[in-house]
Amino acid sequence: MNIKELAEKSSRLSPGHLTCSGCGIPLAVRTVLRSIAGPVVVVGATGYLEVTTTIFPYTSWECPFIHSAFENAAASASGICAAVEFLKKNTSKKSPEPTIVVFGGDGGTYDIGLQSLSGALERGHNLLYICYDNEAYMNTGVQRSSATPLGAWTTTSEVGKRALGKPTQRKNLTRIIAAHGITYTAQASISHLTDLSAKVEKALTFPGPKFINILQPCTTGWKFAPSQTVTVARLAVETRFWPLYEVVGDKTQVTVAVPEPRPVEDFLKAQGRFKHLFEPQRQGEVLTQIQAGVDQEWQRLAKNATI
Amino acid sequence: MKTNNPSKTQVLALTGAQATTEAMRQVNPAVVAAYPITPQTPIIEGFAGMVADGLVATELIRVESEHSALSAVVGAQASGVRAMTASSSAGLALMFEVLGVASGLRLPIVMSIANRALSSPINIHCDHSDTMGVREQGWLQIYSENPQEVYDHTLLALKLAEHPEVQLPIMVCQDGFITSHATERVATLADETVQQFIGPYQPQTNLLDNKKPETLGPLALPNSQMEIKELQMGAANRALGVYPQVAKELETITKRGYPAIEAFNLDKAGVAIVTLGSTAGTVKHTIGKSKVGLLKIRLFRPFPYKKVKEALGHCQKVIVLDRTPTYGAGAPLYLDVKSALYGLENPPVVESIIFGLGGRDFGPEDIESLLQNR
Numbered sequence: 001m002n003i004k005e006l007a008e009k010s011s012r013l014s015p016g017h018l019t020c021s022g023c024g025i026p027l028a029v030r031t032v033l034r035s036i037a038g039p040v041v042v043v044g045a046t047g048y049l050e051v052t053t054t055i056f057p058y059t060s061w062e063c064p065f066i067h068s069a070f071e072n073a074a075a076s077a078s079g080i081c082a083a084v085e086f087l088k089k090n091t092s093k094k095s096p097e098p099t100i101v102v103f104g105g106d107g108g109t110y111d112i113g114l115q116s117l118s119g120a121l122e123r124g125h126n127l128l129y130i131c132y133d134n135e136a137y138m139n140t141g142v143q144r145s146s147a148t149p150l151g152a153w154t155t156t157s158e159v160g161k162r163a164l165g166k167p168t169q170r171k172n173l174t175r176i177i178a179a180h181g182i183t184y185t186a187q188a189s190i191s192h193l194t195d196l197s198a199k200v201e202k203a204l205t206f207p208g209p210k211f212i213n214i215l216q217p218c219t220t221g222w223k224f225a226p227s228q229t230v231t232v233a234r235l236a237v238e239t240r241f242w243p244l245y246e247v248v249g250d251k252t253q254v255t256v257a258v259p260e261p262r263p264v265e266d267f268l269k270a271q272g273r274f275k276h277l278f279e280p281q282r283q284g285e286v287l288t289q290i291q292a293g294v295d296q297e298w299q300r301l302a303k304n305a306t307i
Numbered sequence: 308m309k310t311n312n313p314s315k316t317q318v319l320a321l322t323g324a325q326a327t328t329e330a331m332r333q334v335n336p337a338v339v340a341a342y343p344i345t346p347q348t349p350i351i352e353g354f355a356g357m358v359a360d361g362l363v364a365t366e367l368i369r370v371e372s373e374h375s376a377l378s379a380v381v382g383a384q385a386s387g388v389r390a391m392t393a394s395s396s397a398g399l400a401l402m403f404e405v406l407g408v409a410s411g412l413r414l415p416i417v418m419s420i421a422n423r424a425l426s427s428p429i430n431i432h433c434d435h436s437d438t439m440g441v442r443e444q445g446w447l448q449i450y451s452e453n454p455q456e457v458y459d460h461t462l463l464a465l466k467l468a469e470h471p472e473v474q475l476p477i478m479v480c481q482d483g484f485i486t487s488h489a490t491e492r493v494a495t496l497a498d499e500t501v502q503q504f505i506g507p508y509q510p511q512t513n514l515l516d517n518k519k520p521e522t523l524g525p526l527a528l529p530n531s532q533m534e535i536k537e538l539q540m541g542a543a544n545r546a547l548g549v550y551p552q553v554a555k556e557l558e559t560i561t562k563r564g565y566p567a568i569e570a571f572n573l574d575k576a577g578v579a580i581v582t583l584g585s586t587a588g589t590v591k592h593t594i595g596k597s598k599v600g601l602l603k604i605r606l607f608r609p610f611p612y613k614k615v616k617e618a619l620g621h622c623q624k625v626i627v628l629d630r631t632p633t634y635g636a637g638a639p640l641y642l643d644v645k646s647a648l649y650g651l652e653n654p655p656v657v658e659s660i661i662f663g664l665g666g667r668d669f670g671p672e673d674i675e676s677l678l679q680n681r
Binding site: 041063066075078082 | 337338340364365366368369370371372374375376378379380381382383384385386387388390404405408412514515516517520521522523524525526527528531535
């Protein structure tokens with residue numbers, strides 16, 4: 001679908017939700033849900049999406065939505081999938097089968113929910129898991145997660161006399177998920193909505209578990225102006241900090257080629273969370289490590305991918 | 308385990324675990340999600356066999372943890388179908404968070420528990436520290452004395468949980484190994500009778516209905532949390548009134564009466580022992596026709612305070628046996644019994660005994676020596 005066609009579909013998330021201005025989450029959620037035909041059931045992990053859309057007695061959801069806890073979204077979805085499977089086999093009533101979509105942030109997916117997600121993937125439930133990755137615990141006030149990149153400031157990876165933000169590289173979750181051997185795994189970004197939409201449509205042609213990891217810049221946690229969300233996300237792609245690709249079976253395909261990547265510094269400089277790497281003096285060693293990390297991940301991907 | 312001719316009432320030789328499995332087969336839930344943990348394992352092993360043999364229509368999810376077991380069951384039951392699970396000890400402790408989710412979402416889930424000690428030290432044998440530790444998570448709790456009760460309680464529990472006035476999850480507890488692995492005679496009902504008794508599931512929540520989309524598990528702020536919790540507390544209190552109706556309904560089919568509390572030799576007793584689970588059987592056997600009475604607590608949550616007060620008010624001494632360690636405060640059953648007796652003009656002296664931790668045998672000789680010293 002092109003942008004115009006996408007915009008004409010029902011997003012199933014009404015206006016009036018309470019995300020910050022400039023938040024990338026609604027872009028991700030609406031694009032995903034607009035790309036799905038027929039009924040859906042949404043499962044939300046505890047996180048910013050859930051708290052900003054379900055403040056009792058109001059709800060922003062025009063489709064069924066369930067939130068249970070932080071670490072168990074994939075397990076909750078497993079139970080829903082099993083109920084759907086049971087009804088399919090045991091009732092004569094023929095109603096269209098809903099698509100089970102899970103939304104979790106990086107906290108609920110990379111960290112506390114990784115076990116239940118891994119279990120659900122291994123068991124082969126027919127679900128689409130979407131991680132909206134904003135690289136820290138934004139809902140609780142910007143604490144580091146295993147998705148936080150090297151050198152980033154967070155409230156638990158502080159900058160001080162003896163520390164320059166997070167001292168370790170981020171976890172490559174997409175690679176971990178693909179290693180489960182599921183039918184469809186992809187990385188997407190809110191800067192490339194038609195690419196994201198095509199990925200959702202393609203994912204849903206496969207049975208079993210599907211996973212899409214969406215980079216979603218956070219205006220308050222990454223510290224940039226609300227008007228810059230899409231620009232920052234685009235820089236992540238153009239610097240190869242966040243390559244857009246998909247893994248189908250044993251085939252890896254880069255879906256948005258970046259033949260001449262910009263230096264990762266262009267991405268870092270656009271955000272206040274990396275400011276300490278440039279002011280009051282340039283932290284050359286850390287910047288070199290960040291670029292080396294990006295290069296290494298890209299080479300690892302490119303080795304097996306069609307570009 | 309052979310289950311031949313399930314169209315008739317029959318007497319089978321079943322362990323407590325098998326009694327659970329047989330009741331689950333007859334309930335034929337849409338979804339079961341479970342994880343192995345000793346001594347609950349024979350329940351899910353037996354049920355997995357039934358799934359493999361096509362004896363049930365159930366979708367069985369072999370999850371990667373107990374936290375996920377209950378999470379999956381919550382997801383399934385919220386989808387408008389019956390879902391069940393079973394657990395023990397550390398597994399139940401891991402579920403703690405989701406227990407509150409299940410009761411807060413008002414999902415009438417039935418979970419079987421084979422009671423076992425909590426770590427540390429690690430010990431796979433029976434005590435009640437697991438279910439007592441989660442007693443305020445909004446689940447109803449029924450304790451079983453023997454495999455027959457395990458079977459009957461499972462059916463009773465389902466009907467109580469699903470009652471429109473209740474809509475709360477429930478734990479059916481049996482003593483790990485002592486009951487779960489002991490073979491006894493169990494009279495079972497015909498499959499059809501069980502289905503008639505439980506009836507088709509009437510869900511009050513159906514997540515799969517896209518025409519009437521519901522948002523479940525929302526964020527409540529201080530302006531609504533109290534009201535939501537008040538409704539939930541009201542439901543738990545109402546379960547006390549609904550319980551006798553459901554027990555009566557089951558009794559008309561089974562001829563086995565299961566009051567919330569069971570008095571034995573109690574009318575003229577000066578000294579009474581209060582306990583729950585398999586120990587009640589040992590106490591009955593030991594006290595025989597002596598002047599000591601027994602009060603067995605079957606329904607522990609909600610706690611039948613009024614009935615307990617009426618049953619024990621005339622005694623001079625009440626000895627409460629708790630199979631649960633307690634650290635710097637009173638044991639759970641003792642505290643509830645003592646509360647029940649508050650306000651009497653001449654209340655009995657209430658004594659707390661903690662026994663049988665980590666599967667320590669507690670036989671007739673122990674009960675005799677306990678009584679001799681008093």
